[in-house]
Amino acid sequence: MFDLHGKTALITGASRGIGRSILLAYADHGADVILHCRKPGERSDQVIRQAEASGVRCYAVYADMAERSGPQKLIDGVKALGLQVDILVLGASVEIRNSWTEITDEQFDLQMDTNLRAPMKLMQQFIPEMQKRHWGRVITMGSVQQVKPIPPLLVYSAIKAAQYNMVLSLAPQIAPDGVTINNLAPGAIRTDRNAEALSDPAYEKHVESLIPVRYIGQPDDIAAIAVYLASEESKYMTGQNIIIAGGKDL
Numbered sequence: 553m554f555d556l557h558g559k560t561a562l563i564t565g566a567s568r569g570i571g572r573s574i575l576l577a578y579a580d581h582g583a584d585v586i587l588h589c590r591k592p593g594e595r596s597d598q599v600i601r602q603a604e605a606s607g608v609r610c611y612a613v614y615a616d617m618a619e620r621s622g623p624q625k626l627i628d629g630v631k632a633l634g635l636q637v638d639i640l641v642l643g644a645s646v647e648i649r650n651s652w653t654e655i656t657d658e659q660f661d662l663q664m665d666t667n668l669r670a671p672m673k674l675m676q677q678f679i680p681e682m683q684k685r686h687w688g689r690v691i692t693m694g695s696v697q698q699v700k701p702i703p704p705l706l707v708y709s710a711i712k713a714a715q716y717n718m719v720l721s722l723a724p725q726i727a728p729d730g731v732t733i734n735n736l737a738p739g740a741i742r743t744d745r746n747a748e749a750l751s752d753p754a755y756e757k758h759v760e761s762l763i764p765v766r767y768i769g770q771p772d773d774i775a776a777i778a779v780y781l782a783s784e785e786s787k788y789m790t791g792q793n794i795i796i797a798g799g800k801d802l
């Protein structure tokens with residue numbers, strides 16, 4: 553079960569955090585992988601070397617999803633490599649904290665473009681190709697914020713909910729063609745985006761106290777489910793929102 557040999561997976565936002573962990577897990581299960589992030593650097597080079605150590609091919613395409621031309625640049629990069637995408641993981645996102653009365657147009661646009669417009673453009677490109685081949689897996693990265701928003705994440709939370717609505721809309725439309733789409737909704741996971749906040753031991757303790765399993769999740773806790781959702785074995789599951797949050801009460 554969960555053999556990904558013969559498949560190619562594109563993972564956006566794979567230079568670090570959850571995306572990196574998913575990419576390495578896919579490589580470990582035999583998929584060729586395409587790393588995407590904003591810019592090349594030591595961090596992404598390291599991920600590429602680690603993936604290749606699993607004996608698969610690891611490609612990289614760099615494009616800023618906040619830019620209007622970003623998604624097309626990524627699509628063109630994948631085409632230039634002569635690759636087809638069998639598994640699409642939409643992980644790249646930005647999260648801007650602000651009081652709801654203070655949110656600026658720039659903050660709104662940056663989150664909308666990166667977290668919703670870009671995933672939609674990539675789905676528009678890659679899903680019809682999957683449908684033609686009668687096989688495909690799409691995984692969106694949501695958040696517990698989509699069902700239980702905290703005050704400083706008004707726009708981020710609303711966008712994650714909107715993205716899941718796209719999943720609900722698309723799932724029955726593409727299911728007859730062998731393409732599934734599901735949303736992963738993590739709770740608190742230790743990555744760069746919350747490293748600074750969690751470096752305060754009092755805050756860290758407070759966060760842990762709210763999680764029944766009593767620890768903050770690791771990226772691999774998400775990657776494990778992402779492997780299942782990318783596999784042949786998940787073919788009977790689509791349109792779902794899967795919450796991975798240590799039993800947190802939502």
Ligand SMILES: NC(=O)c1ccc[n+]([C@@H]2O[C@H](COP(=O)([O-])OP(=O)(O)OC[C@H]3O[C@@H](n4cnc5c(N)ncnc54)[C@H](OP(=O)(O)O)[C@@H]3O)[C@@H](O)[C@H]2O)c1
Pocket residue numbers: 564565566567568569570571588589590591615616617618619642643644645646647666693694695696737738739740741742743744745746
């Ligand atoms: N960590 C959590 O607690 C948590 C909880 C719930 C949901 N999530 C969701 O899970 C996903 C991964 O989160 P994470 O914590 O692993 O993220 P992270 O560590 O902050 O990494 C973000 C990734 O997205 C890429 N990215 C950000 N802005 C981009 C842009 N404009 N263009 C292209 N790439 C961009 C980054 O690339 P660069 O390296 O080039 O910047 C990086 O690879 C996100 O969708 C997030 O909303 C995370």
